[in-house]
Amino acid sequence: MKSRVIIAIVLILASFAVSASSLIYSKVTVDEMCDKIEKLRSVISSSDPEAYDRAEQFCKDWEESEKVFMLFTDHNKLEEVGFMVDILPRMIEDTASSGTKDELLHQCEMIIAMMRHLGKLEIPSLENLL
């Protein structure tokens, strides 16, 4: 019986650790990603030629984070965000030739909103619990 109690305690602690780390990771990463996209947004607004490189870097950063997110978040939701992030560098290229930034800025806002939503999914709030 003693060994079963130990296993039960270990399982509870491990589950708590997994849940807490996923919560912390999503909070930290979402904040970080949103911060990066906000900066990218201001670079785009100021028509800085650095925007494309920054968008590429952002894609790479997101791909790295996505690998961890996949362990605890619905893959469909991640794919939606991933798709929006992936097309960002190409949109910057297109904007450079056409000159209209509104759609690009809107895309950045959409990514921020989706990421914030992704972060909220893990929070043990009343909305998520019910």
Place this chain on the structure above:
Amino acid sequence: MIRTLLMFIIVSAAVRIMGKRTIGELQAGELVIVLIISDIAAIPMQSMEIPLLSGVVPVALLTAFEVVSSILIMKSPKFGRLVCGRPMLVINKGEIDQKAMKELRLTCEDLFEGLRKNGVFDIESVEYALMETDGTISILKKSRFEPPCAQEMGIESDDTVLRALVVSDGSIDENSMKILGWDNKKVKEILDKSGIGLKDVFILTGCSDGTYKIITKE
């Protein structure tokens, strides 16, 4: 396929941790746990978009809760009654307790089925019938319907001896030897005496009084 294998291992481990109580007759709380676990385990197996961890963590937690609640049931009779309920008499001193049957939502057909499962086909022969917490019915027959035991008939009988399967199809069961208080030396002695090798033994049953029976392979 890998996910299915992983979930199979995890659920098998969970059932093993929960112990033998869960495998046999289920109490109300245990039935709930088993139903939820089977449902949760199936989701990440079927849907690739659901992370495996979202199946593993709830299964681990439910297993832990089941172990904790079974310990609480053991330690606290009040908690046990709250979770499992308590056995109720449905036949008391040969009389059917209709009030208890109504409370248990037990139909006459259910009662008769329970009696038949106990080998009783005449309700007149039952003195007491209890509805157990796992939903089974236990009965005590009226003494005049019970077969007499050796003591009542004044027959001398040896004390009951424990029998165990020591060798099965050429392989020794260490657990059976432990139960009987035997060791490998004892088995070797028996085989030497019988003039057969271990590989030739189909069944070797041993008794706690030291006697044994060997059936060789054909």
